[in-house]
Amino acid sequence: MRTTRPFVPDTWHRPMLLCAGVMAVLAVVSGAGLLLDDRVLLGAPIWLKPLKFALSLGIYCLTWSWLYSLLPRRRTTAWRVSTTIVILALVEYAIIVTQVVRGTTSHFNVGTPLNTTLFAVMGASIAVIWTGTFVLTVLLVRSPIADAATRVALRSGAVLSLVGIGLGALMTRPTAEQTRQLGDGTFRGVIGAHAVGVPDGGPGMPLTGWSTTGGDLRIPHFVGMHALQLLPLVVAVLVVLARWWPRLRDGRVRARLVLVTAGTYAGLVALVTWQALRGQPLTDPDTTTLAAAAALVTAAAL
Template sequence: MAGLAVVAAAGMIVDDRVLVGVPIWSKPLKFAVSFAAYGLTLAWMLSRRPAPSRAGTWAAHTVVVTGLIEMSVIVGQTLRGRRSHFNVETPLDRGLFLTMGGTIGALWVATLVIAVLLFRTRLGDRPTTWAIRLGALIALAGLLLGGLMLLPTPEQQARRAAGLVSTVVGAHGVGVPDGGPTMPLTGWNTTGGDLRVPHFVGMHALQALPLLLYGIEALARRRARLRDERVRLRLVLTAAGFLTGLLALVTWQALRGQALLHPDPATLVALAALVAATATGGCAALRTPRTPDTDAHQPTRTMEPTG
């Protein structure tokens, strides 16, 4: 995938074709980078287990094979100048799109198996264990939300009801057609909802929580309070709560046909409440935990006899 990302980046430079409003090699580039990060993270998570297992080996191989099939279709369609996702214009296009749907389903099941394995064993100290486990759970939710893109849009449903043949089924955008103005790098729609946003937020919790924990552990060299395992665990749980809330928020925003960069007052209020709750949880997490040793040094009051 890393090598393919280099090839796709070169394609961005030498190939000036545009497909659905974006450079034709942008999708292979983004998917190659995403698969590289995904595979590397899952491999690291599985390496934390004390011993390999048949289920873990099967799941790891499934991730590799499905990723290769997915990227083969995406690159092949790019070379043909055709859409890989949502394209049912010809029998070949339809067959390739259905193949991609099957591989993503298998990828989700393999990730679920890995998540179950991660919950069945200790992966280090408690903060590390729960950063990995919760990151995997949120990633599963993000992958599942990608299925919303496969639903026919109201326009596509109307064409079907009128007996017309649709060449495209599903879309990234909500309330606007794909191919309009987009954000740089991500390609997310700037005039309407985009279901790729929650898909991205959920999937990359897989990396976000462990990386956050690494940052906390680096700061612990200077901040004695962060050396306490319970404090780090509380911060991980708070961050997981924030990512879960953010995933729900951007999903709600996208389904209402609202662009990420143009939130309405309701979205802003929900975001402010989420940030406030996270800040409160973070402050509570940083409290110095009471331990039996500290309690033992507290002066005790004794009852003096009276009379």
């Protein structure tokens, strides 16, 4: 039965699985773009964003394709919602690639009627994707899963992932400089930003591009969104460790450890969000941030 074999799905959501496969191919294409196209946009290789989005969307679709199999109720609703998410994810990715080919930005770009329309379509798409993910999360939370540790991991991971996706909305707010430009007539066609306290396009971390001179709202967005992959992985690790550590063979012990991990992860999402909003780079935390991190680790250990 599905409830007694939580990690063995019986029916994957095929459109989600197909989308994950398409994103794997597009990740390879974007990687080739990094090697063959030397254009730079906002301080980063122009094909880096399509690569990151292909990987992120691929992981998202692969995960929910599996989770679909754990939904014994409202399967038709879940199918329709998941398929809608796939269509909109492909639309969003197509816009990102279109803008790369045009040599301009996709996010926050309202400099021309076309760019404004494309960004509006992306905004509407992600709003529907978030709503669809919310529906799937509710269905998952209400689904019976016999293994307690797996149940805690999937439910808390889905909720934290939903929060992480929602945190992306923080990037759409106009910065203080953009507000000033709108007021004095020097508007440059950009509303919203990744960075806090510094302009987008400054020095960034390798691969991720996260700002090393100011806050970066992509960090809490990323950390929260991928709770849905990390927490089930913790369960899998505990199951493996139980072979050598008899104490972990008790399902209640594993469930409590996963609950502590989920609570700590929620604290981490809050911490990196707070740090980013204060305009502080992840790589250069101040004393206050370090003290909060120490308190979080201490609480988890206790």
